[in-house]
Amino acid sequence: MSEQELKALRVRIDSLDEKILELISDRARCAEEVARVKTASLAEGEKPVFYRPEREAAVLKRVMERNKGPLGNEEMARLFREIMSSCLALEEPLKIAYLGPEGTFTQAAAMKHFGHAVISRPMAAIDEVFREVAAGAVNFGVVPVENSTEGAVSHTLDSFLEHDMVICGEVELRIHHHLLVGENTKTDSITRIYSHAQSLAQCRKWLDAHYPNVERVAVSSNAEAAKRVKGEWNSAAIAGDMAANLYGLTRLAEKIEDRPDNSTRFLMIGNQEVPPTGDDKTSIIVSMSNKPGALHELLVPFHENGIDLTRIETRPSRSGKWTYVFFIDFVGHHRDPLIKAVLEQISQEAVALKVLGSYPKAVL
Numbered sequence: 001m002s003e004q005e006l007k008a009l010r011v012r013i014d015s016l017d018e019k020i021l022e023l024i025s026d027r028a029r030c031a032e033e034v035a036r037v038k039t040a041s042l043a044e045g046e047k048p049v050f051y052r053p054e055r056e057a058a059v060l061k062r063v064m065e066r067n068k069g070p071l072g073n074e075e076m077a078r079l080f081r082e083i084m085s086s087c088l089a090l091e092e093p094l095k096i097a098y099l100g101p102e103g104t105f106t107q108a109a110a111m112k113h114f115g116h117a118v119i120s121r122p123m124a125a126i127d128e129v130f131r132e133v134a135a136g137a138v139n140f141g142v143v144p145v146e147n148s149t150e151g152a153v154s155h156t157l158d159s160f161l162e163h164d165m166v167i168c169g170e171v172e173l174r175i176h177h178h179l180l181v182g183e184n185t186k187t188d189s190i191t192r193i194y195s196h197a198q199s200l201a202q203c204r205k206w207l208d209a210h211y212p213n214v215e216r217v218a219v220s221s222n223a224e225a226a227k228r229v230k231g232e233w234n235s236a237a238i239a240g241d242m243a244a245n246l247y248g249l250t251r252l253a254e255k256i257e258d259r260p261d262n263s264t265r266f267l268m269i270g271n272q273e274v275p276p277t278g279d280d281k282t283s284i285i286v287s288m289s290n291k292p293g294a295l296h297e298l299l300v301p302f303h304e305n306g307i308d309l310t311r312i313e314t315r316p317s318r319s320g321k322w323t324y325v326f327f328i329d330f331v332g333h334h335r336d337p338l339i340k341a342v343l344e345q346i347s348q349e350a351v352a353l354k355v356l357g358s359y360p361k362a363v364l
């Protein structure tokens with residue numbers, strides 16, 4: 001390619017950038033107008049609702065449907081995710097609490113869902129994220145709920161039994177773990193490997209094969225593991241890219257998770273009900289009386305009405321020994337007439353039924 005051609009292309013890019021800049025600014029002004037309209041139409045004492053997850057899901061879906069390339073759909077949606085995040089911040093910067101410290105996968109999930117134009121606060125424990133949302137100190141919280149290799153995150157499920165929360169979104173993240181060391185680490189004298197218990201479990205086979213005699217130490221998060229390694233010469237950490245970059249660690253081995261499709265699902269929790277989008281999921285908690293056939297009775301209405309169950313989890317109910325509650329996720333919105341009828345049918349048999357929320361299926 002000649003210098004001349006390159007120059008002409010760069011002139012063209014500059015002129016396109018100017019147009020993009022103008023269009024983004026136009027869009028941002030529209031968002032400001034939306035905020036004005038939302039505020040003007042309020043009744044006395046009513047609070048405006050700026051963040052609309054159902055609208056954001058529709059915007060991202062539309063982008064993906066109309067995209068003709070060469071950028072991929074996910075890539076394009078990610079760019080629009082950030083534009084929307086900045087536009088919303090003009091209306092109201094969202095405050096988000098997540099399971100910290102900085103550098104956790106939960107932080108990455110929060111950014112994937114809300115974009116980067118938010119005020120985010122790391123919390124030391126899952127229960128603290130719930131409490132921060134309940135106290136109204138933040139708009140939303142982000143917590144892990146299940147991993148494709150290791151299963152349920154029981155702290156999260158148990159927190160739903162203790163707090164009244166509305167689930168308003170979900171996000172899935174591919175989880176890649178690396179073995180990380182600091183600049184002072186003597187890599188042939190590693191005697192300890194730190195990580196979160198879930199991550200140690202997700203890399204169990206790899207550790208058995210490569211470091212069978214090294215002590216595995218479970219700490220409160222992967223980011224905490226990375227932080228500890230920084231100052232020690234005989235230890236390594238298992239953590240992801242965010243933590244590796246944050247603490248400036250070197251990847252001694254990459255992508256060491258036992259299953260290549262290792263993914264974690266996260267939930268966005270808040271106080272706001274989300275209207276139907278036509279492509280939603282619902283999460284409920286049900287407790288049944290402890291009698292033969294109780295679980296069968298619970299599942300029949302779903303089966304008979306062709307409702308797609310995406311997950312079922314059992315936890316001790318905490319209100320009696322050997323009594324259980326079921327966490328169920330299924331496709332549909334609790335305001336859909338069919339789902340409404342099914343939930344009514346179940347509540348006639350159940351000791352208690354609580355809808356935790358209906359929310360758009362993850363777009364990104």
Ligand SMILES: C=C(O[C@@H]1C=C(C(=O)O)C=C[C@H]1O)C(=O)O
Pocket residue numbers: 030031034050051052053055056059083084085087088091
């Ligand atoms: C602009 C709005 O407010 C927010 C910003 C959006 C956007 O930038 O597209 C979409 C939904 C809301 O979270 C709206 O409600 O339409």
